Amino acid sequence: MGGFGSGRPGSGRATADACRSLDVNQLRRAGVLTNGWMGNWQWTRDGERTGSISISGGKQRIALTYRWQRGGEDWQDVKEPIAIRWSACRFGGERPYFVCPGVVNGNTCTRTVTKLFCAGRYYLCRHCYRLTYASQAEDRWDRALRRANKLRGRLGGEPGMLSDVPERPKGMWHRTHQRYLAEIFAAEDAAQERLVLLAARLMKTSQKKTGYWR
Numbered sequence: 001m002g003g004f005g006s007g008r009p010g011s012g013r014a015t016a017d018a019c020r021s022l023d024v025n026q027l028r029r030a031g032v033l034t035n036g037w038m039g040n041w042q043w044t045r046d047g048e049r050t051g052s053i054s055i056s057g058g059k060q061r062i063a064l065t066y067r068w069q070r071g072g073e074d075w076q077d078v079k080e081p082i083a084i085r086w087s088a089c090r091f092g093g094e095r096p097y098f099v100c101p102g103v104v105n106g107n108t109c110t111r112t113v114t115k116l117f118c119a120g121r122y123y124l125c126r127h128c129y130r131l132t133y134a135s136q137a138e139d140r141w142d143r144a145l146r147r148a149n150k151l152r153g154r155l156g157g158e159p160g161m162l163s164d165v166p167e168r169p170k171g172m173w174h175r176t177h178q179r180y181l182a183e184i185f186a187a188e189d190a191a192q193e194r195l196v197l198l199a200a201r202l203m204k205t206s207q208k209k210t211g212y213w214r
């Protein structure tokens, strides 16, 4: 019998952090990628256990066993085998990757990744769960904020939503100043709304559009 792993949600994008993830390097360090390893993997937050799954470890293949519930429905037992691929490092040694077992629109994913996310029934890569949506949304959010900061700078103000509203520079028409402010606030509102909606939206799209693991 093996040890008792403790996985933490990885640092990274907030949206990806909202769901449980498995990091192949964490598993390796805990000895899970060793033939014959059996044990539990748990997630904790502030010292409290927030979730746990059983893992049958191995060098070429691991199998996850856990229970999953879709809002309000009965709990289902899930068993998910995941292949591990090892690739040689440039300066010696080898590095493990998960082979994503996701099937989306009839195509098996098979991407080699270091992280799998449980945003639905199975642990799948971020592409299968369309977590890329998060980074695209983040780009839009960044653009809106950059635009707002640029306009703030043009009025001689400081960047950032929490900074003071820039005053009207000498010689600028009152109406022009008002137009600038309206645009700044619109961009910042859009950015803020995006931030709030992101997590909820992500969970919805991933549940609807993701296919099954076979």
Ligand SMILES: [Zn+2]
Pocket (backbone or CB within 6 Å): 100, 101, 102, 109, 110, 111, 124, 125, 126, 127, 128
């Ligand atoms: Zn995938």
